[in-house]
Amino acid sequence: MAQSTKSDLNLDKIVSLAKRRGFVFQSSEIYGGLNGCWDYGPLGVELLRNVKDEWWKKMTLQENIEGIDASILMHPKVWEASGHVENFTDPMVDCKECKARFRADQLEDVMCPRNPNRPAIRCQQEGKFTEARQFNLMFKTFIGPVEDSSAVVYLRPETAQGIYVNYQNVIASSRQKLPFGIVQIGKAFRNEINTKNWLFRTREFEQMEMQFFVKPGTDDEWFERWRQERMQWFLDLGIRKEKLQFQRHEKHKLAHYAKDAYDIEYEFPFGWGEIEGIHNRTNFDLTRHQQYSGKSMEYFDDATKEKYIPYIIETSAGASRSFMTILVDAYAEEDTGKEIRTVLKLHPRLAPVKVAILPLVNRENMPDIARNIFNDVRKDFRAFYDDAGSIGRRYRRQDEAGTPYCVTIDSQTLQDQTVTVRERDSMQQERVSSSGILKYLQEKLKR
Numbered sequence: 001m002a003q004s005t006k007s008d009l010n011l012d013k014i015v016s017l018a019k020r021r022g023f024v025f026q027s028s029e030i031y032g033g034l035n036g037c038w039d040y041g042p043l044g045v046e047l048l049r050n051v052k053d054e055w056w057k058k059m060t061l062q063e064n065i066e067g068i069d070a071s072i073l074m075h076p077k078v079w080e081a082s083g084h085v086e087n088f089t090d091p092m093v094d095c096k097e098c099k100a101r102f103r104a105d106q107l108e109d110v111m112c113p114r115n116p117n118r119p120a121i122r123c124q125q126e127g128k129f130t131e132a133r134q135f136n137l138m139f140k141t142f143i144g145p146v147e148d149s150s151a152v153v154y155l156r157p158e159t160a161q162g163i164y165v166n167y168q169n170v171i172a173s174s175r176q177k178l179p180f181g182i183v184q185i186g187k188a189f190r191n192e193i194n195t196k197n198w199l200f201r202t203r204e205f206e207q208m209e210m211q212f213f214v215k216p217g218t219d220d221e222w223f224e225r226w227r228q229e230r231m232q233w234f235l236d237l238g239i240r241k242e243k244l245q246f247q248r249h250e251k252h253k254l255a256h257y258a259k260d261a262y263d264i265e266y267e268f269p270f271g272w273g274e275i276e277g278i279h280n281r282t283n284f285d286l287t288r289h290q291q292y293s294g295k296s297m298e299y300f301d302d303a304t305k306e307k308y309i310p311y312i313i314e315t316s317a318g319a320s321r322s323f324m325t326i327l328v329d330a331y332a333e334e335d336t337g338k339e340i341r342t343v344l345k346l347h348p349r350l351a352p353v354k355v356a357i358l359p360l361v362n363r364e365n366m367p368d369i370a371r372n373i374f375n376d377v378r379k380d381f382r383a384f385y386d387d388a389g390s391i392g393r394r395y396r397r398q399d400e401a402g403t404p405y406c407v408t409i410d411s412q413t414l415q416d417q418t419v420t421v422r423e424r425d426s427m428q429q430e431r432v433s434s435s436g437i438l439k440y441l442q443e444k445l446k447r
């Protein structure tokens with residue numbers, strides 16, 4: 001059995017594989033890139049879509065969860081009510097010598113741009129930095145042709161607010177009753193002072209958020225339930241249990257809206273990092289929107305005839321961070337005895353390409369049979385046809401892309417109409433009737 005060597009993993013290897021195989025490219029690369037922004041390539045966009053689909057299905061197949069898709073630009077009052085105009089800030093310092101900018105609370109983690117071996121905290125200790133000042137992370141732009149203060153709007157820094165302002169619309173149109181949830185997947189933007197670690201901290205990213213509305217007093221119970229459910233989601237996608245942990249927010253570090261909060265963290269090559277937050281946001285947001293909009297955010301409980309503003313349990317995952325977690329966790333280098341193979345052990349439901357069809361040689365009717373199988377399976381699955389190079393090289397290319405199955409059409413196929421199916425992780429091969437290949441894959445990929 002091949003040995004996996006995941007422990008000496010460094011992020012550079014994954015970033016380089018992701019670029020080479022078309023998962024992730026630097027944004028606007030031909031112009032030198034744009035800091036904190038990344039593009040998803042042909043394999044990446046499939047993987048990201050599969051991650052989001054898994055999340056969406058997990059949520060919306062529940063009868064008390066509805067989805068929405070709110071606009072990115074919202075009325076500027078939303079961000080006053082939410083507290084973002086006032087509180088969504090990070091402390092920033094400038095170096096008086098090299099003019100670099102840093103987050104004042106992360107100086108241990110970043111290096112001086114002039115001397116990459118020197119932590120920025122040393123420069124601070126030597127008095128090179130300005131006093132810290134608060135920097136608001138929201139991107140500002142203008143609506144309409146006049147660029148004055150009355151036209152300012154923000155690119156949303158979280159998707160949550162689009163749900164709060166629509167909560168009464170959703171109740172009225174869907175006739176949901178408490179407890180129920182509203183979900184949304186969409187882009188969020190933060191003008192981070194320091195971006196870092198590839199997709200981990202970027203300026204443009206995607207969130208997958210759920211806001212679950214509950215009766216006050218039942219919030220602790222629902223908080224606990226969602227905390228467990230969200231951890232299970234990552235486990236069900238095959239993320240290694242020992243690489244996941246909860247981190248509870250200390251009371252004095254809680255966000256301005258939160259009564260309790262846990263992060264789900266993953267152990268990346270650079271250390272533990274948050275991938276999802278589960279927050280008890282109380283009735284803070286709805287109360288503030290009621291105050292600022294003058295519209296009632298109360299819920300009328302038909303059963304008890306009570307009126308109240310619901311409490312909200314939020315689960316907030318980064319789609320981009322989940323994508324990165326899944327890639328990092330799947331990446332393995334294995335010694336097969338003959339060579340080191342690089343393989344992405346992606347959960348089959350997440351794999352961008354499900355099956356590769358490989359005619360052993362380009363003659364003796366093998367390409368025709370292979371094409372027929374390819375045309376048949378790609379009605380159901382994303383498939384890839386590859387007839388170039390040795391079969392060993394073709395298998396390696398698919399291993400790197402995370403393709404769970406390879407189907408090879410060889411000389412035995414011509415005699416008994418069977419093909420070889422090779423499974424990515426075990427590299428085990430079995431012979432399957434070529435007419436039954438679609439059914440075989442449907443069965444295997446159901447997992």
Ligand code: GAP
Nearest residue numbers: 158160200201202205275276277316317318321
């Ligand atoms: N609505 C609550 C909220 O936005 P958050 O902890 O600020 O909470 C939630 O963000 C998730 O969004 C994080 O766990 C992370 O996965 C993702 N996220 C936040 N900032 C990010 C950034 N700059 N780059 C990539 N993902 C980010």
